[in-house]
Amino acid sequence: MFSEASAKMGVTYPKGFQAAGVKAGIKKSGNLDVAVIYTEKKAAVAGTFTKNAVAAAPVHVSKAVVATHTAHAIVANAGCANACTGAQGETDAAAMQKIAADALGCTLADVIVGSTGIIGQLLPMDKVEQGIHAAVKALSADGSVDAGNAIITTDTYSKAGATSVMIGGKEVRFGIIAKGSGMIRPDMATVLCFITTDADIDGVLLQEALSEVIEHSLNMISIDGDMSTNDMAIVLANGAAGNPKITEKNADYETFKETLLALCQGISEKIAADGEGATKFITVHVKGAKSFADAKTVGMSVANSPLVKTAFFGEDPNWGRVICAVGYAGVPMNPNHTTVTFGGIPVYADGTGVSYDADTLRTVMTAHDIVVEIDLKDGTEEAKVWTCDFSYEYVKINGEYHT
Amino acid sequence: MFSEASAKMGVTYPKGFQAAGVKAGIKKSGNLDVAVIYTEKKAAVAGTFTKNAVAAAPVHVSKAVVATHTAHAIVANAGCANACTGAQGETDAAAMQKIAADALGCTLADVIVGSTGIIGQLLPMDKVEQGIHAAVKALSADGSVDAGNAIITTDTYSKAGATSVMIGGKEVRFGIIAKGSGMIRPDMATVLCFITTDADIDGVLLQEALSEVIEHSLNMISIDGDMSTNDMAIVLANGAAGNPKITEKNADYETFKETLLALCQGISEKIAADGEGATKFITVHVKGAKSFADAKTVGMSVANSPLVKTAFFGEDPNWGRVICAVGYAGVPMNPNHTTVTFGGIPVYADGTGVSYDADTLRTVMTAHDIVVEIDLKDGTEEAKVWTCDFSYEYVKINGEYHT
Numbered sequence: 043m044f045s046e047a048s049a050k051m052g053v054t055y056p057k058g059f060q061a062a063g064v065k066a067g068i069k070k071s072g073n074l075d076v077a078v079i080y081t082e083k084k085a086a087v088a089g090t091f092t093k094n095a096v097a098a099a100p101v102h103v104s105k106a107v108v109a110t111h112t113a114h115a116i117v118a119n120a121g122c123a124n125a126c127t128g129a130q131g132e133t134d135a136a137a138m139q140k141i142a143a144d145a146l147g148c149t150l151a152d153v154i155v156g157s158t159g160i161i162g163q164l165l166p167m168d169k170v171e172q173g174i175h176a177a178v179k180a181l182s183a184d185g186s187v188d189a190g191n192a193i194i195t196t197d198t199y200s201k202a203g204a205t206s207v208m209i210g211g212k213e214v215r216f217g218i219i220a221k222g223s224g225m226i227r228p229d230m231a232t233v234l235c236f237i238t239t240d241a242d243i244d245g246v247l248l249q250e251a252l253s254e255v256i257e258h259s260l261n262m263i264s265i266d267g268d269m270s271t272n273d274m275a276i277v278l279a280n281g282a283a284g285n286p287k288i289t290e291k292n293a294d295y296e297t298f299k300e301t302l303l304a305l306c307q308g309i310s311e312k313i314a315a316d317g318e319g320a321t322k323f324i325t326v327h328v329k330g331a332k333s334f335a336d337a338k339t340v341g342m343s344v345a346n347s348p349l350v351k352t353a354f355f356g357e358d359p360n361w362g363r364v365i366c367a368v369g370y371a372g373v374p375m376n377p378n379h380t381t382v383t384f385g386g387i388p389v390y391a392d393g394t395g396v397s398y399d400a401d402t403l404r405t406v407m408t409a410h411d412i413v414v415e416i417d418l419k420d421g422t423e424e425a426k427v428w429t430c431d432f433s434y435e436y437v438k439i440n441g442e443y444h445t
Numbered sequence: 446m447f448s449e450a451s452a453k454m455g456v457t458y459p460k461g462f463q464a465a466g467v468k469a470g471i472k473k474s475g476n477l478d479v480a481v482i483y484t485e486k487k488a489a490v491a492g493t494f495t496k497n498a499v500a501a502a503p504v505h506v507s508k509a510v511v512a513t514h515t516a517h518a519i520v521a522n523a524g525c526a527n528a529c530t531g532a533q534g535e536t537d538a539a540a541m542q543k544i545a546a547d548a549l550g551c552t553l554a555d556v557i558v559g560s561t562g563i564i565g566q567l568l569p570m571d572k573v574e575q576g577i578h579a580a581v582k583a584l585s586a587d588g589s590v591d592a593g594n595a596i597i598t599t600d601t602y603s604k605a606g607a608t609s610v611m612i613g614g615k616e617v618r619f620g621i622i623a624k625g626s627g628m629i630r631p632d633m634a635t636v637l638c639f640i641t642t643d644a645d646i647d648g649v650l651l652q653e654a655l656s657e658v659i660e661h662s663l664n665m666i667s668i669d670g671d672m673s674t675n676d677m678a679i680v681l682a683n684g685a686a687g688n689p690k691i692t693e694k695n696a697d698y699e700t701f702k703e704t705l706l707a708l709c710q711g712i713s714e715k716i717a718a719d720g721e722g723a724t725k726f727i728t729v730h731v732k733g734a735k736s737f738a739d740a741k742t743v744g745m746s747v748a749n750s751p752l753v754k755t756a757f758f759g760e761d762p763n764w765g766r767v768i769c770a771v772g773y774a775g776v777p778m779n780p781n782h783t784t785v786t787f788g789g790i791p792v793y794a795d796g797t798g799v800s801y802d803a804d805t806l807r808t809v810m811t812a813h814d815i816v817v818e819i820d821l822k823d824g825t826e827e828a829k830v831w832t833c834d835f836s837y838e839y840v841k842i843n844g845e846y847h848t
Contacts, residue, residue, distance in 0.1 A: 095773070095779075366564070392531055393534075
């Protein structure tokens with residue numbers, strides 16, 4: 043679905059979008075740190091945000107924009123999260139919005155604001171202002187890579203993707219950039235995910251589609267995510283593709299939603315695999331549940347267990363820790379019916395361990411990508427949760443004293 | 446409250462109790478691994494157990510004993526948890542009960558059974574049988590230290606305590622032994638806590654008191670706990686003190702419950718401080734909550750955060766991680782009213798960081814014992830949660846591959 047060329051184009055792959063990333067001196071590293079994404083044709087907008095009661099100032103500002111259902115632009119910075127910054131932080135987030143709106147010639151309510159980086163520090167507003175002006179000047183149809191690099195923090199690489207699909211006889215394109223990693227380094231704030239599409243779709247339906255998609259993609263990463271102070275996923279849909287406008291939940295809507303889901307699941311896997319200090323990418327696949335919610339709860343319980351994560355770091359096929367985390371998830375289950383496999387090899391059944399060939403299982407455990415499958419044998423619903431292991435490097439990164 | 450001498454006597458400090466611990470060869474180390482606690486005078490019994498759906502076989506056996514409200518003995522082993530052992534595990538737990546009952550001359554329903562150690566392995570029943578016989582022969586009023594050492598696994602020391610209080614003109618004694626540590630090494634199973642008292646108290650009231658006390662003591666340890674497969678806290682009350690029998694919730698009941706609470710809170714602090722790989726003992730004190738449940742939820746959210754725990758390991762006064770964990774706890778809170786102090790020094794207020802003297806705070810962070818106080822300013826209820834930090838050693842211990 044993703045060609046390398048289109049993936050590089052990211053958020054500028056859909057028609058009518060421009061982007062830029064510039065160096066404004068907010069990151070200590072001197073790397074790119076201010077991004078702008080813009081569509082001249084006004085777009086429908088939808089967003090999902092952190093549920094953390096300690097939400098950062100840009101989250102408050104952007105929620106108000108999403109409530110209007112339309113927008114022209116996203117402005118974001120990395121290096122400083124503008125979180126836990128009190129009244130001054132709210133003022134600064136509003137100022138970012140105004141600077142971008144003035145430079146782009148649109149209204150305040152047309153500009154989404156995002157920030158990520160260190161918590162508890164005020165934005166250096168002089169640098170931010172210069173950065174936004176420079177980014178607006180640099181806007182281009184080739185700017186997605188720079189924009190993607192300008193929003194990363196401790197990520198080891200920028201995450202981007204693009205895809206297209208036929209809707210109503212027209213090619214509809216989607217692009218995405220995202221940053222993660224910080225979820226396991228939350229003095230850095232965490233997930234920013236910006237999606238563009240040239241689909242023509244009603245704003246309320248766009249929100250419904252995004253909310254459902256995020257629940258099945260970004261919210262399935264265990265080192266998540268709705269916990270950080272700054273998380274947001276935003277989609278802009280500018281209608282430039284010229285498809286018949288999607289105004290009801292018809293086949294076109296389903297096609298749109300499925301394409302968006304695939305795009306966001308692809309990004310979610312990349313984010314999980316790039317967790318700080320991660321040496322393994324682990325998919326926890328829970329089957330046989332009574333509901334998706336139950337399957338997700340069990341998967342999250344396993345994926346969030348530091349004991350499961352350290353076992354995978356040690357390449358230890360410790361099914362006891364997995365079934366223990368299943369048992370305390372809070373979902374009724376019968377330990378005598380539940381089965382667990384690692385890389386397709388049964389390790390737990392009938393209430394106890396299963397004999398396995400040690401060499402074969404060793405091959406599974408030493409691989410970078412590992413699939414843990416848990417079958418509750420209690421229904422037909424399922425869920426996949428993505429996570430990473432828990433290494434010395436994790437403790438090192440997070441135990442370092444930065445002042 | 447605790448004298449060194451009475452603490453050493455532990456579960457044999459109350460009148461009429463005997464105990465023993467012997468080496469049965471179940472632990473690879475060859476250390477003490479089978480314990481028996483016995484009261485000739487039949488005791489009221491109460492218990493609280495893991496809520497994990499994957500409960501171990503001895504938990505099922507002991508729940509049935511507690512349902513009868515009376516018991517004579519506890520038999521326990523370390524080195525093998527008899528968890529995830531299927532039908533054979535249930536048979537073996539029942540056999541442990543029968544062997545002990547026959548040796549002590551009481552009925553099956555008089556014997557509580559506990560196990561702790563490696564999950565997924567069958568008990569070596571020949572060794573267990575010999576061990577129980579040897580322990581019954583060794584029963585004495587000086588046996589508590591041996592019994593305490595026979596139930597530990599990766600604990601660096603055995604936890605014990607004792608206290609006494611006047612009830613109805615009579616001295617009523619309490620003793621306790623417990624093992625923890627395994628909560629952060631759950632291929633070893635976790636908390637066993639055995640309490641004796643010579644109080645005379647109705648069995649139903651005893652259960653009510655124990656349930657309330659455990660909720661405010663052992664269940665306040667973050668690296669807990671109702672998650673493991675084998676957790677149990679048991680109290681035997683044999684009435685040998687001769688106090689007027691407690692049959693209603695009068696002043697005597699309150700005195701009994703408060704004494705039991707102090708005993709169990711003391712043990713809980715010891716268990717938290719002895720977490721595997723721990724270099725810090727952290728008390729998270731949440732104040733100003735609408736309810737105890739809210740305060741506990743917030744405290745657990747902070748105490749369970751790997752990011753908070755690694756920050757304390759790094760002696761980093763990272764209030765951002767603390768307030769972030771408060772924010773995602775799920776309890777409504779206002780970040781602008783909430784305050785956070787480390788060792789009494791304000792670090793967060795009015796929605797942002799507070800200036801502090803770096804040297805003074807450094808003294809707080811480099812100490813072994815650290816108190817984090819969070820005031821939600823939203824009510825009058827409070828809770829204390831005990832935890833430890835999260836070190837390289839933790840990853841090392843739990844990432845090692847044991848076969």
